[in-house]
Amino acid sequence: MTGTGGDGIVAARWLARCAVTAALGSVAVLLLGLGDGGLLIVGGGLLGLAACAAGAWWFLAHRGLVRLGGAVLAVAAPLAVLLMFTMDGLWKIALFATLLWGVALLLARGALRGTRPRTTRHGRTVPGPRRPVLIMNPKSGGGKVEQFGLVDKAEKLGARVILLDASTHQDVTALARQAVAEGADLLGVAGGDGTQALVAAVAADHDLPFLVVSAGTRNHFAMDLGLDRTDPSRCLDALSGGEELRIDMGEVAGRPFVNTVSFGVYADVVQRPEYRDDKAGTILKLTPDLLVGEGVRRLDARVDAERLTGQQALLVSNNPYTSPDALGGGGKRPRLDGGELGVLGIRVEGAAQAADLAVRGSLSPALTVTTAHGVEVTADEPDIPVAVDGEALMMPAPVVCRLRPQALRVLVPHDRPGVVVPAPPVNWRLLFDLAVGHGTGTTTGAHHG
Ligand SMILES: Nc1ncnc2c1ncn2[C@@H]1O[C@H](COP(=O)(O)OP(=O)(O)OP(=O)(O)O)[C@@H](O)[C@H]1O
Incomplete structure (x- = not known):
């Protein structure tokens, strides 16, 4: 930087x-x-x-x-x-x-x-790849692939494009592995962060550069890489030469993630099918059960050598966020190559603790903000809900999160907005x-x- x-x-x-x-x-x-x-x-x-x-x-x-x-x-x-x-x-x-x-x-x-x-952090200047393969999801971001003419532009810049079939769920990891077997020298994704993570892991396994095209809805990974989120086609400029950054990747129970893994109340709520159409309504319907009622789920976590007990919500991130805004999705990570997981835990058991959290903020014992190299989450149930880069999954407990430091080579264009470093x-x-x-x-x- x-x-x-x-x-x-x-x-x-x-x-x-x-x-x-x-x-x-x-x-x-x-x-x-x-x-x-x-x-x-x-x-x-x-x-x-x-x-x-x-x-x-x-x-x-x-x-x-x-x-x-x-x-x-x-x-x-x-x-x-x-x-x-x-x-x-x-x-x-x-x-x-x-x-x-x-x-x-x-x-x-x-x-x-x-x-x-x-x-912005500056990487090593590198020439464009010779056999790039990009996986594009036509449904991501409400149709940004078509809206920004990404297929045309990528093909003009020499890339082979694999367009996902929106009518069935395709195994993007298998598609990426096949592309590597056929000689791809760069993998890229125009799609949401969940798809980015799966293909990035294949690129990391083969030490190939990875191209992020900000064609999803939220594009948090692209944002923290300093890429243009308003015009995903600008990300493709790197195909004719750009800068290479080495960054960390997260892994949860062997599955890759680029942003966050969430446990507890939030992970539970996003599992529900009704959440996609009615976020606020679903939250209000479920929180009484999840916070104090029958559905209450207490999580314990080993954060390196330290123990966190009885957490209601736990967020583990690929590098730490600068503020607890991360819980609301508004946070930013100043760097992605720091070699540590960010950990944010919340334990509020009643109105008095909620008041204490409001008054004392990050000094309240209800909130834990720390970093770690490894996190192991345990619960009383055999399987627990986990949201991996926003995708709702169930995983057998204990769930282990770790970081693969500097595992991923990312190719970014020279001309990019850069990271707006958030105020600490x-x-x-x-x-x-x-x-x-x-x-x-x-x-x-x-x-x-
Ligand atoms: N591997 C896949 N094969 C086919 N369709 C997929 C695949 N992955 C995601 N989809 C579908 O594509 C749509 C868009 O998902 P995606 O996560 O790529 O973008 P998004 O939801 O717009 O972005 P964000 O992840 O930022 O919310 C979803 O409806 C999802 O069901």
């Missing part, structure tokens, strides 16, 4: 200084307003947040009147806090302190982002070190909630 130069660090230090000043300013506003209710603002705000989270828990984990009460509380709590601020005349102090805090967070993120690599979570200790000139604002990353 491109490093951050001296100028970058200087700018980051100044941003960190401004961030710390704004944060102290926000605290000062509250302290100065103590007599006028500064403490009430902090207490009331935190109480409102905790009540909102508790309401959200009751809404998700129960049905009937308790669910209704939870929904009312989740909406009413923040409204009540706002009303209290307005009636007590505290709103000016609250607004000013909140604005200052918001500015502090923005500056802090800017400072921490500034200490990270800003542009705000860490005030690092920021303070950066501001006073001791640190560089970077950390090895993992922490346990």
Whole structure:
């Protein structure tokens, strides 16, 4: 990756200084307003947040009147806090302190982002392949193969295209192996991430380069490789020469994955046939059973030498995500060649823990964020639901996840948008070190909630 130069660090230090000043300013506003209710603002705000989270828990984990009460509380709590601020005349102090805090967070993120690599990782420049074979799924992404004329463009660039027959489920691993046996010197996929992973594994097994064409719906793998997700045809430019990156691949129970493996509540919900057509409805229908009812499934995991117990949801990723947004699918991985799995576990057993998670965030014991070389997930049942790159599967427990470091050669075009390095979570200790000139604002990353 491109490093951050001296100028970058200087700018980051100044941003960190401004961030710390704004944060102290926000605290000062509250302290100065103590007599006028500064403490009430902090207490009331935190109480409102905790009540909102508790309401959200009751809404998700129960049905009937308790669910209704939870929904009312989740909406009413923040409204009540706002009303209290307005009636007590505290709103000016609250607004000013909140604005200052918001500015502090923005500056802090800017400072921490500034200490990270800003542009795309550059690989080895290589000539185009001579016998590339691309597997294309005409149904992926709602028909992007046809929409972007991918077959034509690929064939003009010398590739052989295998178009999947959308009417039956085809064994893409067998198709890829056959292509290799017939002399392919590159394998590629225009399709979803599940298909990408299966063919990438064949490429990795034969040490052949792999081409990702972002023709799926979500294209998380393409995003973290810095490829264009809006126009998949641009990925094909690499066929006439590009850059080769070596990245890691994940493996779960011997099956390859490029992004994530999910266990617990989410994996359970996506198994249901009705989920595809009605995501929110299915979640609301199932969560009471899955969180506190008969369907509750507790997972234990050995994460390297450490043990996690009684988790409700567990996400294992090919390299760590920068924030718990990964659970909602919005996270990003700054690199795919770090040699470690990301691990994110959640264990919330009641409204009080939900409130604690909302208030303390990643410091709450309900959340575990760490990295590992190997993860073994156990459960009380013989088979457990597992979502592998979004695909719903059942696997016999225990399920072992591991990483194949640097196993995959990926060919990417020279001209690509690049990875937008996400801002890391705000860490005030690092920021303070950066501001006073001791640190560089970077950390090895993992922490346990
Ligand atoms: N091996 C296969 N053979 C035939 N059809 C397949 C195969 N794999 C997937 N499909 C079908 O193709 C459709 C598109 O799936 P795919 O995962 O490629 O793209 P997507 O769902 O648009 O993207 P994403 O994975 O990002 O959601 C699905 O309806 C799936 O059933």
